[in-house]
Amino acid sequence: MNYAEYPEPRKNIAGLTAVVGLHLVIAYALATGLAHKVVDVLKAPLTVSVIEEIKPLPPPPPPPPPPPKQVRVQTRTPPPPSYVPPAEVVVEAPTPVASITTSPEPVPEPPPAAPAVPVAAPIVNAAVACPNSDQVRSRVPYPTQAERLGLSGNVLVEFTVSADGTVRNVTAIKSSNVLFTNTATRAVSEFRCNGQGHDVRVRVPFAFNYS
Numbered sequence: 001m002n003y004a005e006y007p008e009p010r011k012n013i014a015g016l017t018a019v020v021g022l023h024l025v026i027a028y029a030l031a032t033g034l035a036h037k038v039v040d041v042l043k044a045p046l047t048v049s050v051i052e053e054i055k056p057l058p059p060p061p062p063p064p065p066p067p068p069k070q071v072r073v074q075t076r077t078p079p080p081p082s083y084v085p086p087a088e089v090v091v092e093a094p095t096p097v098a099s100i101t102t103s104p105e106p107v108p109e110p111p112p113a114a115p116a117v118p119v120a121a122p123i124v125n126a127a128v129a130c131p132n133s134d135q136v137r138s139r140v141p142y143p144t145q146a147e148r149l150g151l152s153g154n155v156l157v158e159f160t161v162s163a164d165g166t167v168r169n170v171t172a173i174k175s176s177n178v179l180f181t182n183t184a185t186r187a188v189s190e191f192r193c194n195g196q197g198h199d200v201r202v203r204v205p206f207a208f209n210y211s
Contacts, residue, residue: 058155121160126204130160130193133204140187142208146179153177155206165195173203180208 126133144155153176158167170188175181184206193202 007075032076073150121199121201124161124196124200124202126191126202129196129200129202130167130191132190132192136190137204137206138185140183140206142210143179143183146177147206147210150210151177151179151208152210153180153208155180155208156203157188157206158182158201158203159188161193161196161200161202162199163195165193167191167193180206 154174155172155176156174158169158171158173159167161167167188170185172181172185175184187206188204
């Protein structure tokens with residue numbers, strides 16, 4: 001099998017025809033003077049008309065001035081003044097002047113006030129202050145131990161009758177024997193007394209006779 005291929009003769013003839021035609025056109029142009037006309041057209045003066053005047057651009061603004069340079073002034077602090085101790089001045093103390101003082105005369109103290117003497121309540125008869133005093137004394141029992149011992153005795157009892165008739169502060173101020181004291185003081189608690197408008201003292205005797 002043969003791989004070599006030959007170009008078609010028709011394509012070669014068309015290419016040659018085009019090249020020959022181009023050369024003929026160039027030769028004709030040179031012969032007729034077309035080239036000179038083109039050159040003359042280029043040599044003719046060109047008419048230029050100003051459509052609008054171009055205004056010059058305004059100059060750019062001047063650059064801002066540079067900032068002023070700050071000058072730092074270093075101030076030196078003066079050194080503190082040197083300490084100079086003050087001169088010592090010796091001051092003599094003044095001589096004390098003896099003062100003569102006269103002692104005042106002693107003022108006699110007033111005599112002490114006498115103590116207040118309590119006002120004692122007046123003594124009233126028992127029959128007046130306590131109407132049942134005689135009845136109570138007549139039925140007072142004889143102390144059992146004193147009767148067994150065969151003893152006799154007397155007791156003087158004092159008590160206070162308040163303004164409303166209450167009996168208080170019962171005390172045996174005299175007694176021949178302690179065996180009779182309790183019996184007499186218990187009997188006083190049975191008294192029914194009348195108020196005198198103020199406190200009064202009442203003394204009542206008790207007699208115990210063994211027979």
